[in-house]
Amino acid sequence: MTRAYHQGSRAVQDQVGVRELADHVGRSITPVIKDVAADFLARQPFLVVGAADAAGRMWASVLTGPPGFLRARGTGTLAVAGGLPAGDPLTGALATDGTAVGTIALDPRTRRRMRLNGTLTAAPGGGGFTVDAEQVFANCPKYLQKRQPLKLEPQGPGVVRQGDALTAAQQRAVRAADTFFVATTAADGVDASHRGGNPGFVQVRGAHELAWPDYAGNSMFLTLGNLAADPRAGLLFPHWETGAQLQLTGRARTEFAPDGARTVVFTVESVVESLPAGRLLWSTPEYSPANPHLGSTTR
Template identity: 35%
Template sequence: MYNKPNFHEGELQAQAMAHESDIAARNASNVADHIIRPALPFVRQQRMVYAASVDAVGRVWASVLIGERGFLEPSDDASTLTIHLDNVIRQAHDPLWSNIEQDGRIGLLLLELQTRKRLKINGQAHLESDRLVVEVTESVPICPRYIQRRTIELPSTSDKLMPTSIKHGLTLEPGHLNLLQSTDTFFLATAHKTHGADITHRGGPSGFVEVLADGKLRIPDYNGNGMFNSAGNVLIDPRAGLVFPDYVQRRMLQLTGRAEMLWDQPDPKGVTGGTGRFWQFQTSAWIETQLPEQLSTAFVDASPFLPQGI
């Protein structure tokens, strides 16, 4: 482990605004510049990883990556992570594939919904034939709060392509509202010019994502590790991406747009768990695609840490 040498200016500002600078400094000791060795077996066993990337015009996207066990291979010294693309079940329309060819910033989140174990790996990526090699700049095991447990089964398959149906647009459609307003899980991608891309899990009670009359999304922000990586990034660059996996209907809604944190907001129902903070997100483009037909899931239980205000 190493003490994170520096938070960038946005993270420091967000920590100060939340009065959590001391908490952030303590938790920074959990950040490493390599994959911690106790996590290596966990990495090798994963079949799903969530990714943040940046496109040619600077828009940020969040993606879901699915592969056969072993498609994530840490190096012997744990300083790099190789993603074997020939073992990835590719969604051909995912912006990730073109993004990584022109911008090496990548954020990865390994999340095992069945056990609530998760590990964040950020770095710089480059393509080597059928491999995506990530030079790890930061890795940290993060807390399991707000994760809803699910079993996810995906039988091995020789078909490496997901269903090819795609819809896309600029303004959210009425058909998206049910997914957004019933979800209990999504992923938020942000980026900083020099500190790289980052993706984080966001979970809450079903209905915690509110669609406002003007189409903006409003989402409560709960207590976390105090480092405010996402909030700090959007203070500097508000461009962000969200991905909503619909495990039951086997579809995936990716949004890109602009995010901001609303601080010290009235919260009479206690939906923020006492933080008084809300995310607000304005969509500028969306893509709806399909998850593998073989995917099957079952809800196990909700996080015991969820605020009771909703």
């Protein structure tokens, strides 16, 4: 991922007509972890990681720890202490040298976020890993809900349900979500990104299909570009108040309407629901003022 964009992202940028803007924004993508980014990482209590499992399925997972469990080593490496909860689909991938990963650190307290993508090296003896940075960049605060941390819950049963379709309760949880994370991939690496909106912005079309509007962003189209090149995707729906997690893997495609609106359609292939130990509990949200009213279109 030494270049900002691959052919998939370029195709979407051209279709939407934002290549010049994307070129301007893309100059912010570098392989360097600057001091401000290192300071931001050191203060975060969780990190979302996207990768493919041994079967090639994409997942998004979350690691938690006390501030300081993320730290920059020099300007080119992110060190992560600790590991994933038992039963997480990416446990094996994050213990395998050479795994391509995309990460996103998001601070609900300040509505700030940054992404770091690269290649993983497992720590000797387990208990963490490092990522050699290939892309490092910040994103704007659009569609981020503001929350305050409440406590760390040390106990939890772990994985409570696995399946190949969404249960009725899981469908209700998705409809109520105001935030999820999405992991995608292409030939040059993996990316993890954030999607947010008012509850109901993710449509449940059945036990095997979800859809959501692609709201206006920074014009990079990294996620949609990856999907244009490779339909595999992993979704993570956190339930902030309880710390429960819903992880989905499947395939996604983007539908472009004549009026310019974009909708991503996701087909569910596998589901993992968990209530892990060491999960963070957060306050109810203050919704982003950028969230479109449901039913409106943002291009």
